[in-house]
Amino acid sequence: xxxxxLLISGAAFTDEERARLEASMPFAFVSGPPDMAALEExxxxxxxxxxxxxxxxxxxxxxxxxxxxxxxxNYGVGYxxxxxxxxxxxxxxxxxxxxxxxxxxxxxxxxxLIAQCRNMVAGDALVRSGRWSxxxxxxxxxxxxxxxxxxxxxxxxxxxxxxRLAAFKCExxxxxxxxxxxxxxxxxxxxxxxxKAVDVLVVALVGGKETEGHVSRQVIDALGPRGIVIxxxxxxxxxxxxxxxxxxxxxxxGAGLDVFLNEPKVDPRFLKLDNVHLQPHQxxxxxxxxxRMAKLQLANIEAFLAGEPLQTPVN
Amino acid sequence: xxxxxLLISGAAFTDEERARLEASMPFAFVSGPPDMAALEExxxxxxxxxxxxxxxxxxxxxxxxxxxxxxxxNYGVGYxxxxxxxxxxxxxxxxxxxxxxxxxxxxxxxxxLIAQCRNMVAGDALVRSGRWSxxxxxxxxxxxxxxxxxxxxxxxxxxxxxxRLAAFKCExxxxxxxxxxxxxxxxxxxxxxxxKAVDVLVVALVGGKETEGHVSRQVIDALGPRGIVIxxxxxxxxxxxxxxxxxxxxxxxGAGLDVFLNEPKVDPRFLKLDNVHLQPHQxxxxxxxxxRMAKLQLANIEAFLAGEPLQTPVN
Numbered sequence: 001x002x003x004x005x006l007l008i009s010g011a012a013f014t015d016e017e018r019a020r021l022e023a024s025m026p027f028a029f030v031s032g033p034p035d036m037a038a039l040e041e042x043x044x045x046x047x048x049x050x051x052x053x054x055x056x057x058x059x060x061x062x063x064x065x066x067x068x069x070x071x072x073x074n075y076g077v078g079y080x081x082x083x084x085x086x087x088x089x090x091x092x093x094x095x096x097x098x099x100x101x102x103x104x105x106x107x108x109x110x111x112x113l114i115a116q117c118r119n120m121v122a123g124d125a126l127v128r129s130g131r132w133s134x135x136x137x138x139x140x141x142x143x144x145x146x147x148x149x150x151x152x153x154x155x156x157x158x159x160x161x162x163x164r165l166a167a168f169k170c171e172x173x174x175x176x177x178x179x180x181x182x183x184x185x186x187x188x189x190x191x192x193x194x195x196k197a198v199d200v201l202v203v204a205l206v207g208g209k210e211t212e213g214h215v216s217r218q219v220i221d222a223l224g225p226r227g228i229v230i231x232x233x234x235x236x237x238x239x240x241x242x243x244x245x246x247x248x249x250x251x252x253x254g255a256g257l258d259v260f261l262n263e264p265k266v267d268p269r270f271l272k273l274d275n276v277h278l279q280p281h282q283x284x285x286x287x288x289x290x291x292r293m294a295k296l297q298l299a300n301i302e303a304f305l306a307g308e309p310l311q312t313p314v315n
Numbered sequence: 316x317x318x319x320x321l322l323i324s325g326a327a328f329t330d331e332e333r334a335r336l337e338a339s340m341p342f343a344f345v346s347g348p349p350d351m352a353a354l355e356e357x358x359x360x361x362x363x364x365x366x367x368x369x370x371x372x373x374x375x376x377x378x379x380x381x382x383x384x385x386x387x388x389n390y391g392v393g394y395x396x397x398x399x400x401x402x403x404x405x406x407x408x409x410x411x412x413x414x415x416x417x418x419x420x421x422x423x424x425x426x427x428l429i430a431q432c433r434n435m436v437a438g439d440a441l442v443r444s445g446r447w448s449x450x451x452x453x454x455x456x457x458x459x460x461x462x463x464x465x466x467x468x469x470x471x472x473x474x475x476x477x478x479r480l481a482a483f484k485c486e487x488x489x490x491x492x493x494x495x496x497x498x499x500x501x502x503x504x505x506x507x508x509x510x511k512a513v514d515v516l517v518v519a520l521v522g523g524k525e526t527e528g529h530v531s532r533q534v535i536d537a538l539g540p541r542g543i544v545i546x547x548x549x550x551x552x553x554x555x556x557x558x559x560x561x562x563x564x565x566x567x568x569g570a571g572l573d574v575f576l577n578e579p580k581v582d583p584r585f586l587k588l589d590n591v592h593l594q595p596h597q598x599x600x601x602x603x604x605x606x607r608m609a610k611l612q613l614a615n616i617e618a619f620l621a622g623e624p625l626q627t628p629v630n
Contacts, residue, residue, distance in 0.1 A: 167482030
């Protein structure tokens with residue numbers, strides 16, 4: 001076998017994904033960044049591309065292990081695990097897999113909002129347990145259509161969510177670095193001001209340092225007792241302690257969360273709440289979308305090695 | 316107290332609904348049609364209106380107990396429990412509560428479809444049980460956006476569902492008594508032909524004898540292994556035995572059901588399936604919508620008694 005050109009980094013790759021990458025070119029494999037230093041020097045010297053999947057930090061120290069490294073292709077739209085500044089300083093390109101997952105993530109955001117309003121997990125449990133058949137009734141719940149919704153971060157995913165919610169006759173508000181062209185949606189420069197104006201916040205920010213705690217205690221407090229928080233972005237974008245306090249004290253109505261600080265180690269306080277809908281970071285988790293993401297990741301690596309333009313460069 | 320003008324019929328009325336009706340005019344109360352014959356003759360003679368809630372049959376025999384009866388105001392859009400022909404033959408008007416519940420029912424239909432595709436009840440359970448925190452992973456599932464969907468019955472609710480699904484980039488097909496004006500949706504005169512063309516069937520028919528078993532064994536067989544059935548209409552509109560057979564044998568992919576034959580006595584075969592999402596007939600079950608339904612029911616009764624046009628007559 002020839003010297004490996006590709007380092008596959010990520011215990012999280014599925015068998016199908018691993019097989020596709022392994023068939024593409026000579027490769028080596030590690031579970032994640034902590035195992036990179038233990039690779040043989042010959043292997044490290046021949047690696048030109050990393051196919052990366054996971055949330056463990058990939059820093060300049062790891063990049064320096066690979067003198068021929070030219071591209072880090074991230075699996076996923078969020079690349080907050082990768083030190084982009086360090087990559088750029090070393091002339092290393094980083095790519096991600098945007099857009100192909102927008103629909104799935106937006107679907108889950110909308111469905112978590114309806115599931116939370118209509119108490120759907122409890123509804124399924126009432127029927128499935130036989131308690132409904134035995135005569136137990138189901139409490140009335142809350143209408144979703146017509147809600148006033150604030151999208152925190154009107155990027156590509158935020159816009160997909162807003163387009164869907166508009167079809168549910170929701171009044172759309174949004175925050176963003178600058179006002180955008182929209183079909184009459186209401187722009188707010190301040191998330192606190194938007195939280196005062198809406199019943200539902202849907203967080204669709206990018207991750208990373210700049211957005212850490214962007215949905216702050218003040219924003220959550222401004223939402224009020226009818227407030228629902230939906231998060232499909234990163235756990236880091238919300239002050240999670242403030243959110244838990246508000247949920248426990250009933251100062252907001254509920255939440256639908258696909259992402260958490262320190263996931264998958266979810267703060268146990270969440271597990272005791274009956275006013276939250278919880279998902280295991282499965283926003284992009286359909287077979288169809290994950291296959292598109294894997295193919296786009298590999299296409300970026302192949303483009304780099306062929307000297308062609310990258311499909312979805314980050315830096 | 317004056318002689319009762321209004322008969323409130325339905326153990327299912329909530330306290331708020333009962334209080335509103337009772338405050339409106341002199342009334343009597345029964346749990347349902349079987350108790351009507353036991354009312355005193357004086358009471359029966361003075362009753363001019365029935366506020367009806369429930370699924371127990373209300374036939375000509377019961378109507379004949381009330382010689383002054385002029386209107387039966389049903390709580391709900393579906394009035395299949397009431398013998399309309401018998402009412403019409405006696406000069407009794409029937410009203411229902413259409414439109415005010417369309418949004419809620421459409422919301423639930425869309426959310427059941429996403430919940431089924433994305434396996435959301437299992438996702439919530441994985442997080443909530445602590446198994447995700449402990450390292451268990453969640454299987455990939457199925458994209459909803461972009462599905463090819465057939466709406467069985469493009470009435471007011473069917474159209475609300477289609478409008479929402481169009482925002483999820485679904486290709487919309489429909490059956491209906493006749494072709495309708497749509498934004499380019501595909502009409503089929505035969506439900507079997509439509510089932511061959513789509514992945515998802517959403518049943519939005521009216522109930523009653525004419526639509527009994529409309530989604531037949533042939534329709535379900537035509538749907539194929541990627542097929543998902545969503546029903547927010549009445550349990551009677553689907554051949555439930557055929558649906559159960561197909562679900563148990565994996566000949567279709569799944570179902571999301573808010574309604575059942577003989578509900579709330581759900582066929583126990585459903586409770587063993589892991590490819591169904593189940594809801595306790597809560598389509599219109601938000602506080603906001605139920606209040607609108609209750610007010611419309613009373614408004615119809617008050618209009619009748621004032622000799623004014625009915626707001627939402629059925630016959």
